[in-house]
Amino acid sequence: MTQRTAVVPDPVGSGGRLLSLTEDGTPAGPPQAYADLAAEVSRRERESAPRWVWAATDEAYAWLLDRGAQRLARCHDVKLVESLLLGQEGRHRRPRSLGAAWARLEGRPEPEDSPEHGADGQPVLFAADRHHLPPAADPMAALVAVHAGQQERIAAGEHPDRMRLLCAAESAGALAAVEMGRDGLPWRADVHDRLLTSLLGPRPAGGARPMLLGELALGLQEALGRPVNPDSPAQMLSAFARAGVRLSSTRSHELRRVDHPAAALFLRYKELSRIHAAHGWAWREAWVRDGRFRPEYVVGGVVSGRWATRGGGALQIPRLLRAAVVADPGHRLVVADAGQLEPRVLAALSGDAGLTRAAGDGDLYAALAQDAFAGDRARAKVGLLAAMYGQTGGEAAAPLAVLRSRFPAALALVEAAARTGEAGGIVRSRLGRTSPAPSAEWLRDAGDDDGPGTDRRAARSWGRFTRNFVIQATAAEWALAMLAALRRELTPLGPGPRLVFFQHDEVVVHTPAELAPAVSSAVTAAGDEARRLIFGPTRVVFPLHTHVVECYADAK
DNA sequence: CGCCACGGCGCC
DNA sequence: AAAGGGCGCCGTGGCG
Numbered sequence: 201m202t203q204r205t206a207v208v209p210d211p212v213g214s215g216g217r218l219l220s221l222t223e224d225g226t227p228a229g230p231p232q233a234y235a236d237l238a239a240e241v242s243r244r245e246r247e248s249a250p251r252w253v254w255a256a257t258d259e260a261y262a263w264l265l266d267r268g269a270q271r272l273a274r275c276h277d278v279k280l281v282e283s284l285l286l287g288q289e290g291r292h293r294r295p296r297s298l299g300a301a302w303a304r305l306e307g308r309p310e311p312e313d314s315p316e317h318g319a320d321g322q323p324v325l326f327a328a329d330r331h332h333l334p335p336a337a338d339p340m341a342a343l344v345a346v347h348a349g350q351q352e353r354i355a356a357g358e359h360p361d362r363m364r365l366l367c368a369a370e371s372a373g374a375l376a377a378v379e380m381g382r383d384g385l386p387w388r389a390d391v392h393d394r395l396l397t398s399l400l401g402p403r404p405a406g407g408a409r410p411m412l413l414g415e416l417a418l419g420l421q422e423a424l425g426r427p428v429n430p431d432s433p434a435q436m437l438s439a440f441a442r443a444g445v446r447l448s449s450t451r452s453h454e455l456r457r458v459d460h461p462a463a464a465l466f467l468r469y470k471e472l473s474r475i476h477a478a479h480g481w482a483w484r485e486a487w488v489r490d491g492r493f494r495p496e497y498v499v500g501g502v503v504s505g506r507w508a509t510r511g512g513g514a515l516q517i518p519r520l521l522r523a524a525v526v527a528d529p530g531h532r533l534v535v536a537d538a539g540q541l542e543p544r545v546l547a548a549l550s551g552d553a554g555l556t557r558a559a560g561d562g563d564l565y566a567a568l569a570q571d572a573f574a575g576d577r578a579r580a581k582v583g584l585l586a587a588m589y590g591q592t593g594g595e596a597a598a599p600l601a602v603l604r605s606r607f608p609a610a611l612a613l614v615e616a617a618a619r620t621g622e623a624g625g626i627v628r629s630r631l632g633r634t635s636p637a638p639s640a641e642w643l644r645d646a647g648d649d650d651g652p653g654t655d656r657r658a659a660r661s662w663g664r665f666t667r668n669f670v671i672q673a674t675a676a677e678w679a680l681a682m683l684a685a686l687r688r689e690l691t692p693l694g695p696g697p698r699l700v701f702f703q704h705d706e707v708v709v710h711t712p713a714e715l716a717p718a719v720s721s722a723v724t725a726a727g728d729e730a731r732r733l734i735f736g737p738t739r740v741v742f743p744l745h746t747h748v749v750e751c752y753a754d755a756k
Numbered sequence: 757c758g759c760c761a762c763g764g765c766g767c768c
Numbered sequence: 769a770a771a772g773g774g775c776g777c778c779g780t781g782g783c784g
Contacts, residue, residue, distance in 0.1 A: 429779095429780085431778090431779055431780065432763095432779080432780055432781085433762090433763055433764070433779095433780080434763090434780080434781085435780095449763075449764085450763080450764075451763085451764065451765085452764085452765075470764085470765080473778095473779095474764090474765065474766075474778080475766095477777085477778050477779075478765085478766070478776095478777065478778060479766090501775085502774060502775060503774085504773090504774065504775095506768080506774065506775075507775095508774095508775060508776075509775095509776075510776090511776090511777095512776095512777095513766075513767085513776055513777060513778095514767095514776095515766090515767055515768075515775070515776075516765085516766040516767040516768090516775080516776060516777075517766080517767075518766060518767080519766090519767085541768090542768095542773095585772075585773095586772070588772090588773075589772040589773045590771085590772060590773070591771075591772040591773095592770080592771060592772090593769075593770045593771055594770075594771085594772095596772080597770095656771095657771075660771060661771090664771090664772070664773065665773070665774090667773080668772085668773035668774075669773080669774090671773085672768095672773065672774065675768095703767075703768065704767080704768040704774090704775095705768065706768080
């Protein structure tokens with residue numbers, strides 16, 4: 201039976217307490233105090249590698265690493281698990297901190313998750329390490345009680361093994377997120393700088409607008425015959441209208457169809473101004489230090505289980521700028537992305553025979569086109585995306601009808617999820633992550649079909665959300681399981697290979713060049729394990745396309 | 757002045 | 769008849 205160990209750092213200094221637990225959370229004795237908690241944790245990790253139980257990984261693990269602890273294999277993140285369990289139990293929108301979970305056990309009023317506020321209304325500084333526990337509560341006692349309760353709640357669910365796996369994967373992801381945030385993505389400021397200069401001209405002093413953008417703006421004024429601010433969609437819309445071009449928006453795809461000299465200039469301006477504003481020199485100075493871009497990953501930051509990031513926009517790095525991501529000398533980047541992950545997830549979830557056949561080693565859309573669309577890959581793709589996202593009209597209507605007749609099980613799965621959402625219900629991913637319940641206002645408006653409050657559009661919209669949730673959340677589980685497996689596979693390769701980036705269905709490992717083949721093998725093994733863990737004996741293939749490169753931009 | 761919604765666009 | 773999911777971040781423009 202796997203041993204667990206509860207961890208509570210002291211509020212100040214480097215000491216703290218540990219308490220060994222059995223799998224169900226029963227303490228093996230009294231807590232033991234250590235002056236150097238990181239050293240003791242490292243010693244026990246080498247000796248027995250227990251699953252570390254703590255209130256929140258982003259604080260506890262960072263605290264330990266700051267104090268020299270070695271990397272840890274496994275944990276149970278009470279806050280992340282609480283969030284999953286609240287969903288399982290249909291108790292959405294409840295606070296999920298250790299303090300809140302403990303208050304629920306004790307039948308006390310629940311503290312909010314937001315920063316605590318004192319009597320003066322100001323946030324209470326340094327309250328975070330108590331995780332919203334009241335001053336009189338012993339953090340170790342609360343941690344042990346909440347953890348034991350969580351183990352019971354996992355066992356009481358419909359699929360305890362799946363939820364256990366989900367909790368372990370979510371917690372492992374939290375470990376990886378802390379490590380990746382600290383290691384950072386290699387980022388060559390000089391390459392970034394050359395790229396910006398080639399696009400925008402020399403860097404202007406004092407954060408001013410690059411000359412080229414000013415020139416483009418002037419050109420736009422001439423082409424439209426009036427002064428305009430190209431950063432203002434409203435102004436541009438009316439300026440185009442007066443020039444005889446009626447637009448419903450200033451979106452790029454619409455401008456591309458406009459035959460007017462201002463349209464091309466405007467498109468060029470938008471492209472360049474975006475790079476300058478979002479990933480220009482100011483961005484680099486704010487986010488890149490010592491050759492590394494260090495984003496803060498937010499595990500479970502998206503309801504579907506995808507990660508989010510705080511600051512730096514790490515999950516939206518433009519492809520163009522990937523040229524600045526270069527491995528250190530003697531190193532390589534192993535870049536692995538899962539191809540066509542979401543349609544493959546749909547195939548595996550639904551067990552649809554035809555879609556499973558298409559979800560083999562090759563191009564899924566091409567196989568689909570071969571089977572049902574006379575080889576027209578574009579139509580096959582439009583249809584399948586529409587099925588997963590909930591588009592029903594326009595150019596998708598005809599391909600959708602084909603899919604419904606040829607792949608009935610796959611379509612039935614997404615359409616059932618949509619109906620559940622339209623009716624105000626909740627849906628679940630494969631491992632049991634639960635979609636949020638619609639708000640009370642939504643239920644009032646969409647609930648009664650014939651009253652004046654009826655809002656079919658809101659119902660349809662929520663149906664599209666739940667339809668996609670099942671797919672997106674299960675895809676996120678596959679990716680999370682893959683990441684966790686890869687992290688474990690990399691451990692025996694030593695301290696060289698490091699996970700440095702994770703973006704929904706793609707992972708990047710920075711490694712000494714001579715270990716790149718071993719890392720590539722680890723990636724393949726991780727993908728296989730993720731499939732086995734989440735879908736069991738499915739015949740659907742989840743190919744991971746792996747590239748060993750020096751520069752991220754070359755991985756395509 | 758800060759706060760917020762919105763349009764728009766980057767990524768998946 | 770039409771009806772495309774999830775994020776973060778930028779600048780604008782309206783508000784108090």
